Amino acid sequence: MQPFHHFGRQHTxxxxxxxxxxxxxxxxxxxxxxxxxxxxxxSTTAPLAPSLNxxxxxxxxxxxxxxTLALANNPGLKAVRLQRDIAAGQTTxxxxxxxxxxxxxxxxxxxxxxxxxxxxxxxxxxxxSILTYKSRRRAALDxxxxxxxxxxxxxxxxAGQARQIATDLIVGARSRQSYLAAYQLLAERNAxxxxxxxxxxxxxxxxxxxxxxLQASRTALDTLDQQQLALMHQLGALLGxxxxxxxxxxxxxxxxxxxxxxxxxxxxxxxxxxxxxxALRMGYAAADEQVRQAIQSQFPDxxxxxxxxxxNSRVINGGPGIQIGLPVFDRGQGAIAIARATxxxxxxxxxxxxxxxxxxxxxxxxEYEQLSTQLAIARRDLPAARLAAERAQAAFGASSxxxxxxxxxxxxxxxxxxxIMTLELALLDRQIAIQTLVGAGLPTVxxxxxxxxxxx
Numbered sequence: 001m002q003p004f005h006h007f008g009r010q011h012t013x014x015x016x017x018x019x020x021x022x023x024x025x026x027x028x029x030x031x032x033x034x035x036x037x038x039x040x041x042x043s044t045t046a047p048l049a050p051s052l053n054x055x056x057x058x059x060x061x062x063x064x065x066x067x068t069l070a071l072a073n074n075p076g077l078k079a080v081r082l083q084r085d086i087a088a089g090q091t092t093x094x095x096x097x098x099x100x101x102x103x104x105x106x107x108x109x110x111x112x113x114x115x116x117x118x119x120x121x122x123x124x125x126x127x128x129s130i131l132t133y134k135s136r137r138r139a140a141l142d143x144x145x146x147x148x149x150x151x152x153x154x155x156x157x158x159a160g161q162a163r164q165i166a167t168d169l170i171v172g173a174r175s176r177q178s179y180l181a182a183y184q185l186l187a188e189r190n191a192x193x194x195x196x197x198x199x200x201x202x203x204x205x206x207x208x209x210x211x212x213x214l215q216a217s218r219t220a221l222d223t224l225d226q227q228q229l230a231l232m233h234q235l236g237a238l239l240g241x242x243x244x245x246x247x248x249x250x251x252x253x254x255x256x257x258x259x260x261x262x263x264x265x266x267x268x269x270x271x272x273x274x275x276x277x278x279a280l281r282m283g284y285a286a287a288d289e290q291v292r293q294a295i296q297s298q299f300p301d302x303x304x305x306x307x308x309x310x311x312n313s314r315v316i317n318g319g320p321g322i323q324i325g326l327p328v329f330d331r332g333q334g335a336i337a338i339a340r341a342t343x344x345x346x347x348x349x350x351x352x353x354x355x356x357x358x359x360x361x362x363x364x365x366x367e368y369e370q371l372s373t374q375l376a377i378a379r380r381d382l383p384a385a386r387l388a389a390e391r392a393q394a395a396f397g398a399s400s401x402x403x404x405x406x407x408x409x410x411x412x413x414x415x416x417x418x419x420i421m422t423l424e425l426a427l428l429d430r431q432i433a434i435q436t437l438v439g440a441g442l443p444t445v446x447x448x449x450x451x452x453x454x455x456x
Contacts, residue, residue: 047075048242060250063166064441066235070162071155071443073240080154087147094140098129100305107312114312124305124321132293139289146282153275155443158238160436165235167253167428172228174251175421179224182414183217189407190214213411256441258431260365266438270357273439277357280350287343294339298332301325361437368430375423382416389413 052069061069071077100123107118190210196202236245271277301324308318392409395401435441 047240049073049240049245050242051245052239052241052247060248061166062250062254063163063170064254066166066239066247066249067159067162070158070238074158074238075240077151077154077158080151083147084144084151087144091137091140091144094136097133098126100125103307109312112312116310116312116314118310118312120307120309122305122307122321124303124323127302127304128297128299131299132296135289135292135296139286139293142282142286142289146279146286149275149279149282152443153279156275156436156439159442160432162235162238163255163436164429164432165231165238166249167255167432168425169228169231169235170249170251170253171421171425171428172224172231173249175418175425176221176224176228178414178417178421179217179221182411182418183214183221185407185410185414186210186214186217189403192403210407253428255428255431256435258435258440260368263361263365263434263438267358267361270361270438271354273444274357274437275439277350277353280346280353284343284346284350287339287346291336291339291343294332294336297335298327300327357437361434364430364434364437368427368434371423371427371430375420375427378416378420378423382420385413385416 102121102123104121105119107120109115109117190207193202193207193210197204197207232246233243235247236243239247241247266273271281303323304320305322306318306320308316310316389410389412392401392406396403396406
């Protein structure tokens, strides 16, 4: 019996060695694909730049240059763009099949008539995950495209804000000269009236209207200055600058060419060019794939594999194995209902967004036409107001017109000029809003066909 026991111990040692060697090899293969952890501490100070740090900072910036800087430096866009990496990672994950599972055990002999330790080794693969692989892959790709379109839509919003704020600042700086001239004129007249009131050559009733006009003029000038400062802070925030940075701007706004009739022709193609609509189409396509997955997931869970084992008497068995889930209680009806409801909700959301997009552009075009008509009338009346002011100044210098009449006619000229500037700004605001909504001069998103977006 000694040789037999010696052979048994030798066989046991070899089995243990092979098992340990296999375990080490499997562990090494698993660890070789693992990523290493690297810390990413949060910022301790606000990441705001104290200056533009751009070659253009020595010269006044055009509206186009402001838009370029906003797209490059906006803190919100920097964060939003990182969503693309997340979506790419999700696509990569969806493109990977489920890992097979490996099981094994070494069972040393504790008691009984056996002579060697028992062992078993098995491998299994989930087949159901293979059935839904293509659908999951397409849904992930649609999700990645949706994120890309969402990022482009955010870039449109930032570019539109940069255009509008820079234009408002330029027009505001230009109109301030008129507000300041009106205030100085009324201040000079009020100073004379105050002296006359102190000398008792005029009454308080005569001075009161001029005091009210001066106060209104000062309030208008102060309000304009407050708006300019607030707009400068908003522009600095878009560019990632500290609040004390003053961005130099050009004297005139440069905007992309604008043709209302051309925009009307582009309304029909908005679904193909608007990133938000493209993102909704991709979201709908992903939801449609999830409906497919939910339906495919009705099939029972299926796990195929094989195993080999040896008992304590060195009897070795091996063969295939199968595990089937029994759809007795959960047949996927809940997942299917959720997937279909989600797809229906996205369908309705797309219709609502499309209606809003077309309706908003159409409404802004009508407002643009109305403002254009009002601006044309105001410009038509301005020469007469300026001529009256010039004649009033000459008459006042020749002492043939009292000071009150002179101030009223000159103030009327300033009022007409300010009205024109207000209408010009409103017109530019509508133009910028329309160009932002149709994507004039803005980044584009890769077009998607109807087959890609839901007809698969």
